[in-house]
Amino acid sequence: MPVDIPxxxxxxxxxxxxxxxxxARLSLNQWTTRHWSLPDLVAGLGRAGIGHVGLWREPVQxxxxxxxxxxxxxxxxxxxxLCRGGFLTGDDSVQAHADNVAAIEEAAELEAxxxxxxxxxxxxxxxxxxxxxxxxxxxxxxxAELVPVAHRHGVxxxxxxxxxxxxxxxxxxxxxxxxxxxxxxxxxxxxxxVVDTFHVWWDPDLERQIxxxxxRIASYQLAEWxxxxxxxxxxxxGMMGDGYADFASITRWVSDxxxxxxxxxxxxxxxxxxxxxxxxxxxxxxxxxxxxxPSLS
Amino acid sequence: MPVDIPxxxxxxxxxxxxxxxxxARLSLNQWTTRHWSLPDLVAGLGRAGIGHVGLWREPVQxxxxxxxxxxxxxxxxxxxxLCRGGFLTGDDSVQAHADNVAAIEEAAELEAxxxxxxxxxxxxxxxxxxxxxxxxxxxxxxxAELVPVAHRHGVxxxxxxxxxxxxxxxxxxxxxxxxxxxxxxxxxxxxxxVVDTFHVWWDPDLERQIxxxxxRIASYQLAEWxxxxxxxxxxxxGMMGDGYADFASITRWVSDxxxxxxxxxxxxxxxxxxxxxxxxxxxxxxxxxxxxxPSLS
Numbered sequence: 001m002p003v004d005i006p007x008x009x010x011x012x013x014x015x016x017x018x019x020x021x022x023x024a025r026l027s028l029n030q031w032t033t034r035h036w037s038l039p040d041l042v043a044g045l046g047r048a049g050i051g052h053v054g055l056w057r058e059p060v061q062x063x064x065x066x067x068x069x070x071x072x073x074x075x076x077x078x079x080x081x082l083c084r085g086g087f088l089t090g091d092d093s094v095q096a097h098a099d100n101v102a103a104i105e106e107a108a109e110l111e112a113x114x115x116x117x118x119x120x121x122x123x124x125x126x127x128x129x130x131x132x133x134x135x136x137x138x139x140x141x142x143x144a145e146l147v148p149v150a151h152r153h154g155v156x157x158x159x160x161x162x163x164x165x166x167x168x169x170x171x172x173x174x175x176x177x178x179x180x181x182x183x184x185x186x187x188x189x190x191x192x193x194v195v196d197t198f199h200v201w202w203d204p205d206l207e208r209q210i211x212x213x214x215x216r217i218a219s220y221q222l223a224e225w226x227x228x229x230x231x232x233x234x235x236x237x238g239m240m241g242d243g244y245a246d247f248a249s250i251t252r253w254v255s256d257x258x259x260x261x262x263x264x265x266x267x268x269x270x271x272x273x274x275x276x277x278x279x280x281x282x283x284x285x286x287x288x289x290x291x292x293x294p295s296l297s
Numbered sequence: 298m299p300v301d302i303p304x305x306x307x308x309x310x311x312x313x314x315x316x317x318x319x320x321a322r323l324s325l326n327q328w329t330t331r332h333w334s335l336p337d338l339v340a341g342l343g344r345a346g347i348g349h350v351g352l353w354r355e356p357v358q359x360x361x362x363x364x365x366x367x368x369x370x371x372x373x374x375x376x377x378x379l380c381r382g383g384f385l386t387g388d389d390s391v392q393a394h395a396d397n398v399a400a401i402e403e404a405a406e407l408e409a410x411x412x413x414x415x416x417x418x419x420x421x422x423x424x425x426x427x428x429x430x431x432x433x434x435x436x437x438x439x440x441a442e443l444v445p446v447a448h449r450h451g452v453x454x455x456x457x458x459x460x461x462x463x464x465x466x467x468x469x470x471x472x473x474x475x476x477x478x479x480x481x482x483x484x485x486x487x488x489x490x491v492v493d494t495f496h497v498w499w500d501p502d503l504e505r506q507i508x509x510x511x512x513r514i515a516s517y518q519l520a521e522w523x524x525x526x527x528x529x530x531x532x533x534x535g536m537m538g539d540g541y542a543d544f545a546s547i548t549r550w551v552s553d554x555x556x557x558x559x560x561x562x563x564x565x566x567x568x569x570x571x572x573x574x575x576x577x578x579x580x581x582x583x584x585x586x587x588x589x590x591p592s593l594s
Contacts, residue, residue: 122541131543132499165462167499168524168541178501202429202464204475227465231528244419244465246428 013290015282018049022293023285027052027080029221029266030059032284033277038063040277042075048281052262054081054221055110057103069109079112080262081158081194081219088142089120089135089172091127100146107155113261114158114218115150116194117143121169135172140182143191151190158218159183160194163202165233176200176209183216192218195254196266198237201225201245210253217259221266222247222292230270237268240287251295263292310587312579315346319590320582324349324377326518326563327356329581330574335360337574339372345578349559351378351518352407354400366406376409377559378455378491378516385439386417386432386469388424397443404452410558411455411515412447413491414440418466432469437479440488448487455515456480457491460499462530473497473506480513489515492551493563495534498522498542507550514556518563519544519589527567534565537584548592560589 016023028050030041038059045053053072060068060082072079085103090096107115119139122129130138143157150157159179162171173179176193183191193216200206202225210217225245226238240247251263265284272280313320325347327338335356342350350369357365357379369376382400387393404412416436419426427435440454447454456476459468470476473490480488490513497503499522507514522542523535537544548560562581569577 129541131546132541133543133546136501163461164499165460165526168522172499174499174501181501202461202469202471204433204471204478225465229462229526229530233526244426244429246430249428249430 013286015286016049016289018047020049020289022289023049024051025261025263025293025296026050026285026288027054027262027264028281028284029054029081029083029264030056031083032265032267032272033280034273036277038068038071042071042077044277044281045077046075048285050281050285051076052078052080052264054083054264054266055079055112056083057106060106060110065106065109069111072110078262079110080264081221082107082110082112082115084116084118084160085146085157086117086171087120088117088139089122089124089130091124093142096142097145101149104146104150104153104155108153112155114156114192116158116160116219118160118162119171119173121167121172123169132167132172139172143182144185147186147190156189156192156218158192158194160196161199163199175203175205176213177205180209180213180216188215192216194219194221195250196221196223197245197247197250198223198225201250206250207253210250210257214257217254217257219264220254220259220261221264222288223265223267235268235270237266239267239269239272239283240265240291247291248295251292252297255295255297263288263296310583312583313346313586315344317346317586319586320346321348322558322560322590322593323347323582323585324351324559324561325578325581326351326378326380326561327353328380329562329564329569330577331570333574335365335368339368339374341574341578342374343372345582347578347582348373349375349377349561351380351561351563352376352409353380354403357403357407362403362406366408369407375559376407377561379404379407379409379412381413381415381457382454383414383468384417385414385436386419386421386427388421390439393439394442398446401443401447401450401452405450409452411453411489413455413457413516415457415459416468416470418464418469420466429464429469436469440479441482444483444487453486453489453515455489455491457493458496460496472500472502473510474502477506477510477513485512489513491516491518492547493518493520494542494544494547495520495522498547503547504550507547507554511554514551514554516561517548517551517556517558518561519585520562520564532565532567534563536564536566536569536580537562537588544588545592548589549594552592552594560585560593
């Protein structure tokens with residue numbers, strides 16, 4: 001698998017072990033080791049000394065919400081995010097709202113730092129697609145309906161800008177600046193934003209927007225921009241250090257903006273998924289200590 | 298080939314014929330019908346009543362610069378753009394500069410409205426890649442060396458922001474706003490910007506940046522965002538009306554900003570290239586009259 005130390009990098013980076021203070025803020029998103037069951041994930045994180053986890057609704061639902069919550073709490077794991085709600089651009093606003101309410105309830109039960117929202121794209125079943133401005137208007141309107149529900153449950157919504165190549169089919173929210181604009185009408189503790197390196201690394205306005213985001217930053221996620229893009233571009237997220245993102249600068253900006261929460265590694269990648277999850281977690285920890293952790297303050 | 302009228306659209310749009318006033322501003326980029334020789338292209342545009350053409354350096358060089366200039370001028374064709382110079386991020390600044398000077402001379406001889414610049418990515422032969430900030434700094438520095446040369450030749454440089462998915466390997470210039478920032482130190486007649494619908498349609502700041510661009514708009518190019526993305530994402534540009542871009546709004550913004558020049562259709566797409574070029578030109582003209590021309594003022 002293509003997740004080893006790249007040539008040119010210091011060769012002697014040892015895998016950090018449990019108890020290493022440098023891992024204190026590292027979180028692993030569940031989908032990075034998606035073939036692990038929830039108990040295997042929890043055990044694996046324990047062995048590696050990783051204290052935070054990002055969870056996904058589908059495997060949590062399959063295991064049982066209460067059971068999942070009990071499992072992570074018993075292990076002393078802290079849930080850095082629940083992925084995900086959103087999809088606010090569809091035709092059936094009643095169904096979308098109900099599903100988001102369920103996601104909010106799940107996030108509350110898991111005591112997750114935030115519920116990540118992927119806002120949805122422009123296509124609609126059996127109807128002409130929305131133009132991008134209509135779709136964005138719809139996101140704003142439906143977000144406003146969701147915020148009071150989240151507030152009542154003490155759950156923070158986290159708007160995730162996705163790379164512009166997903167604008168048509170996944171998320172019409174394309175830049176961090178746009179996410180902040182969308183969040184601003186609401187209190188920061190109710191609506192935050194996600195900074196995901198894969199989605200935003202290219203943005204010439206990124207430093208300024210991260211500073212502007214300040215205490216709106218609800219989640220800091222890591223994945224690398226690697227080339228070539230995969231046929232399924234959702235699976236193009238690589239391991240830190242294998243590609244083009246400037247993790248040192250982005251991490252410093254996020255720190256300087258005041259973010260002091262978990263730093264969550266979320267990689268969708270067939271080669272990573274095919275690898276031994278224990279090795280994946282080791283590589284994640286090593287690359288994190290090499291490329292990211294030194295820039296945290 | 299997937300370039301016919303989509304279902305749901307008015308079925309009875311006739312192909313506009315030569316002399317149709319609605320085609321007065323239409324330009325065809327040579328690469329849209331790339332298998333045509335230059336004489337075939339010139340003849341085909343004449344039959345279709347299209348008076349502007351966007352040319353590419355390689356086929357023009359192959360045919361001969363002076364011969365190409367004579368051919369298009371004899372046919373009464375106006376050259377809306379020459380593609381392309383740029384690639385300013387490489388290691389050998391002497392070679393890049395020399396090649397760009399040659400491109401400027403060619404644009405002058407062809408009396409092209411502008412020389413399109415694709416600024417280059419982050420990779421370097423046999424050396425660690427540049428980080429994105431370094432690469433952008435390099436573009437600004439080398440552009441400054443090029444502007445006096447272009448000015449002496451009476452050639453307008455046109456900075457083209459490319460879709461952020463090309464940031465790593467093709468162009469670290471990713472938004473129209475960033476292109477304007479880069480152009481602003483120079484007179485508008487020396488350095489303009491390209492608005493290409495495929496590259497910028499997703500940008501939540503687009504309307505504002507087009508207004509800000511004003512008389513810096515040196516070229517307005519059309520291609521559609523179609524899904525799925527092709528394995529070679531350079532070839533994902535589709536025919537207007539087959540995808541997601543809002544041509545009516547973008548065209549109105551460009552018009553309102555004062556742009557009254559040619560509107561150039563530039564499609565890289567295997568299905569389009571495999572089709573009969575005569576049919577491609579007919580489809581281009583029909584889609585242009587359907588989706589774009591009514592929004593020009």
